[in-house]
Amino acid sequence: MTLPRTPSFRLDGRRALVTGASSGIGLGCAVALAEAGADVTCVARRDGPLNEAVQAMRAEGWQARAQAADVTDPEALDALFARPFDVVVNAAGMARHAPAMDTDPADFDAVMSVNLRAAYFLSQRAARTLRDAGRGGSIVHVSSQMGHVGGLDRAVYCASKHGVEGMVKAMAMEWGPLGIRINTVCPTFIRTPLTESTFQDPGKRAWLEQKIKLGRVGRVEDVMGAVLYLASDASALVTGSALMVDGGWTAG
Ligand SMILES: NC(=O)C1=CN([C@@H]2O[C@H](COP(=O)(O)OP(=O)(O)OC[C@H]3O[C@@H](n4cnc5c(N)ncnc54)[C@H](O)[C@@H]3O)[C@@H](O)[C@H]2O)C=CC1
Ligand SMILES: C[C@H](O)[C@@H]1OC(=O)[C@H](O)[C@@H]1O
Numbered sequence: 001m002t003l004p005r006t007p008s009f010r011l012d013g014r015r016a017l018v019t020g021a022s023s024g025i026g027l028g029c030a031v032a033l034a035e036a037g038a039d040v041t042c043v044a045r046r047d048g049p050l051n052e053a054v055q056a057m058r059a060e061g062w063q064a065r066a067q068a069a070d071v072t073d074p075e076a077l078d079a080l081f082a083r084p085f086d087v088v089v090n091a092a093g094m095a096r097h098a099p100a101m102d103t104d105p106a107d108f109d110a111v112m113s114v115n116l117r118a119a120y121f122l123s124q125r126a127a128r129t130l131r132d133a134g135r136g137g138s139i140v141h142v143s144s145q146m147g148h149v150g151g152l153d154r155a156v157y158c159a160s161k162h163g164v165e166g167m168v169k170a171m172a173m174e175w176g177p178l179g180i181r182i183n184t185v186c187p188t189f190i191r192t193p194l195t196e197s198t199f200q201d202p203g204k205r206a207w208l209e210q211k212i213k214l215g216r217v218g219r220v221e222d223v224m225g226a227v228l229y230l231a232s233d234a235s236a237l238v239t240g241s242a243l244m245v246d247g248g249w250t251a252g
Pocket of ligand 1 (some may be wrong): 019021023024025043044045046069070071072091092093094114142143144145186187188190191193194
């Protein structure tokens with residue numbers, strides 16, 4: 001009897017790009033891919049923390065390089081995608097929370113510009129270079145549980161993440177025939193610089209722990225395995241999907 005073999009989660013010989021790689025979830029994604037053998041280009045807006053992260057990764061013996069870039073800048077995207085990447089993980093993101101009745105248009109534009117517009121054109125650049133090279137690849141967006149449900153004071157953030165979910169489904173339809181997969185991971189509240197103020201408030205933290213059915217808030221490590229799965233051949237037939245890493249928040 002011939003037994004089936006588990007597809008590989010390894011990424012040896014693959015070139016990967018991770019945005020938002022200077023901290024939080026993006027840094028976790030960069031580590032996950034590098035540890036699996038990929039040569040990872042780490043992107044973030046500012047040099048300092050990014051260089052520090054890349055130095056720490058190289059000290060582990062992994063392949064990593066830093067490239068500071070603003071993902072909302074089309075020219076910066078062109079420079080990043082001078083060559084194709086087998087794996088692209090987009091974790092760059094931001095939030096400005098306010099009641100919908102009070103949202104400042106400048107905040108709306110800032111959030112949409114990073115979370116949705118940049119996600120769109122980064123995907124476009126990633127796919128074009130893969131198409132021109134005549135090969136497939138995997139694009140993973142770090143979306144959110146807020147791409148599937150609403151959140152108080154989060155109308156703009158939710159709109160941006162719901163937008164990413166719709167965009168990914170449509171792109172998956174177009175790019176499937178080229179072997180280019182595109183998916184999202186949708187975390188619940190994860191402790192990072194973005195959410196530190198929420199985590200500092202004992203009342204909010206208790207509320208979160210009750211909303212998350214598994215009874216605890218998220219860690220960057222909770223997202224890393226999900227991203228590695230979607231980046232690797234282990235998910236070879238998965239595209240246009242949203243992988244919830246939300247402890248059951250949206251299950252109800
Ligand atoms: N922390 C959380 O609870 C959750 C976060 N997310 C999403 O995960 C992603 C990462 O968030 P965190 O790690 O929590 O935040 P973070 O604040 O620790 O990291 C954000 C990263 O995005 C980069 N970035 C922001 N704007 C950029 C731009 N214009 N150009 C290039 N890089 C830019 C920053 O340099 C930084 O590396 C975001 O998309 C966020 O919406 C999703 C679900 C939960
Ligand atoms: C930044 C937000 O407060 C945080 O990010 C997410 O995606 C979580 O669901 C929280 O809303």
